[in-house]
Amino acid sequence: MAEIFNNRVCVFANELIAFDSQRKVGCKSGFVSRSNYDKMKANRHIIVLRRSVPGSSALVDFETMRQDVKKRYIQIYGDPRAEIAAKTQKSILEDAIVYSNAAYEFFSVKYRYDGDKKLPPRRLTNIPLMCAS
Known part of the structure; x- marks a missing residue:
């Protein structure tokens, strides 16, 4: 190895x-x-x-x-x-993933689940990713 x-x-x-x-x-x-x-x-x-x-x-x-x-x-x-x-070696998908302020804002401010629960801040570090177009 x-x-x-x-x-x-x-x-x-x-x-x-x-x-x-x-x-x-x-x-x-x-x-x-x-x-x-x-x-x-x-x-x-x-x-x-x-x-x-x-x-x-x-x-x-x-x-x-x-x-x-x-x-x-x-x-x-x-x-x-x-x-x-x-x-x-990075895959094509890894190269296409970029940080998105819009996604971060959506999941930290607007997104709710199970009624009115918000995602905890520690979970938001994994979410603000999206594929570049």
Whole structure:
């Protein structure tokens, strides 16, 4: 799984590291031994942008990885750049939605339901949207 960190495409170190039962790191689909990962990190063949914290693996800058490691990663998990592009791409509908003062005024002043109830202010933040023509 890819993630953007400091405007860089990153992958989780756990996805790279083959499962090490003694240290309880890595995953079954990992393909780099823990010792090899540590050597690559020391030799700057991979750059870790965020160290691991409890509950979250370290983030490795995808572009700094060696070509053979990138190729193997893409074979197993798919291209992380394509995954990020798919996540960040807006749909046509999202581009067409704009803020409308008229819609906000209608729902905050004129709109009533169940007799004479008005929408609470916290609900109005989600409503003033409409499609541009």
